[in-house]
Amino acid sequence: MPRPSILNSIERKFILLVGDLLIISASLNLLINHAIDKEFVSTTLKVFVFAFGILVFLGLSYILDFYNLEKVAKRRYIVSLSIFIAAFYVFLVFIFAVFFFDVSFWRIPLLSFLLLTPIEVGLWRLFFGNMFRIIPTTKNVLYIYDKFSADSVKNETNAINGYDINTFYKVRLTYSIDHNTLVNKSFFLSAAEKIDTIIVNIKDYERLTKDLENMIVSSILNGKEVISYMSFYESTYEALPLTSHNESYYEILQLRNRKIRYLQTIFTFCINFVLSVFVGTIFLLVTPFVWFCNLFFNRGPLFYTQKRVGKYGKEFKIYKFRSMVVDAEKSGAKMASKNDMRVTPFGKVLRMFRIDEIPQIISVIKGNMQFIGPRPERKIFVDELNQITPFYNVRHIIKPGITGWAQVKFKYGENLDDSIKKLEYDLYYIKNRSITLDLRIIFKTITTVLFSRGV
Incomplete structure (x- = not known):
């Protein structure tokens, strides 16, 4: 039935x-x-x-x-x-x-x-x-993979089942095209009876056996859902899976940067202009207040400056209201964390309402940043991340932003693993950049600021 x-x-x-x-x-x-x-x-x-x-x-x-x-x-x-x-x-x-x-x-x-x-x-x-x-809400999945994904099957099935969200998919069967030499009739009948979706994660589709091809085609004709792992991950998590060793290179490099999109360019210019005026006004208004409070609660320089990596890998100077103690990095470069002991009491207030980020408007006016884009990172961490993943420098093909898809979709990065996870969202943004996605980021940023979400 x-x-x-x-x-x-x-x-x-x-x-x-x-x-x-x-x-x-x-x-x-x-x-x-x-x-x-x-x-x-x-x-x-x-x-x-x-x-x-x-x-x-x-x-x-x-x-x-x-x-x-x-x-x-x-x-x-x-x-x-x-x-x-x-x-x-x-x-x-x-x-x-x-x-x-x-x-x-x-x-x-x-x-x-x-x-x-x-x-x-x-x-x-x-x-x-x-x-x-x-009514049934979860789709039973047959996950088909090859030897290139054998070491990451657990991670990828966990992603299908849902890391921290309900994906409404559940892996019931897994099948390796390298270890299972043929699809016998009993396996086909079992899959046809129990499976609603087939997710395929293989490098070379020509390696599919004739029996397996027939099963997939028959499943499509019977109303089953057949999708690639990359497509599933991108549509579910709105990010690109860097742990997938099969389609990543082909999917990630399709970043739609081959032609100029005039409407997107005009929209980005308008957003940067309007928000520069708006945020610039706020910057002028809050600076005296922050300076006054610094005299009593956060003694030291008003601004914190640091070199960050921008478009095409060029470094530029970023400006923030200082939220940490003066000698925060006396023991070396270290990423900020959620309960960072280096943050001063007044600095916690600045961070809670994102006031410390406002001086970045200076970098936007100077043309080194825009309002929406990947978060600019320090060169020392960029060099480390480039050793871990070959895709990290791809995020530098556009200007960095004050806010972005990774910032509103993922927690504040506390370590290199978090930075790699955020890279999935940055690459998704670069690949799918559009006026609609930019508007979503603006709305989510407003929510983040209003409800003080994140670090």
Whole structure:
């Protein structure tokens, strides 16, 4: 008996989004056509209030990670978060309508809009979470590999099963094309019965046996999912797997730097210009405050300068508000850690709200950095990392950034292993760089600063 079709995470998120939008659209219809006095209702009001409502809801949902399926599965958490986001959304829409259109309301429909919308969103998400406790949610995987991946099978199956996230995949069978010489009929029947997805991680596809090729083709024709390990990792973790010894060279070197993308260039220029003005103003305002506090709580130089490796491997000087003791590196170069004893009490406050990073605007204005890009690293660590992985210098084909994909997706790097892990995200960003991805980074950076996440 065939297994029921299992929805992947993208499909589940889409269903969740559609349900949310139906509720939000219905609530906006209640507000516009019933709560607002009809003499104030116009086409302009309808369009602007509806568009504003949708955009506010989607913006809040993205910033607060409203479509994280692991969070959706936690009943108490998702109900409270749903009510909070929906309540904030209706409040903002209400203020927008009053402030820009100066309308008056009918009380009962308005109260229905303000009170029922959060309750409806919370109930819908509670229903959604319970629905996928009944419907199968995890895909059973057949992992096919070769001798080049034999030493890293454990790491790669762990990645498929999920390191620190629920991938909704579970490796049930593994198959080596070097140690298993043929695919017998019983193995095929076992795989066909139990497996929903085949993940292939081999260097040379021409080495696949005819039996194995037939099995894969038959699986595709029977609705099974067949993907490469690189594709799985990139779509699931939004990073490139440096531990994979098969497709890495081919995938990583396809960095889309062969042609100029004019819209991306214009967007990057505009972002750098606008944020330079904004952050530059903040820099001028907070500098006297930081200088004054330094006199009492952090005696020593106001700024901390250091050479970092930038575009094409050229070194430049970076500026930060000093957050550590003056002789922090008297025993040699050392990466900062989460509970670094060298950080002063006032420095902890600076780091908590990312105030120490603000002087990097000087490097942006000088043209050595941009706002979005890989984090610039010191040459001594770059040289060490180049000995460990041949890909590290690839991150230097673009300017380093104050914020970036690795910064918002991974914790603060405390050692070389963390730096290699962050390299996976840097290479993903370089390969998939786009206006959409840059906007995601900006939103996630805002969330990081507002909620003081990371070091």
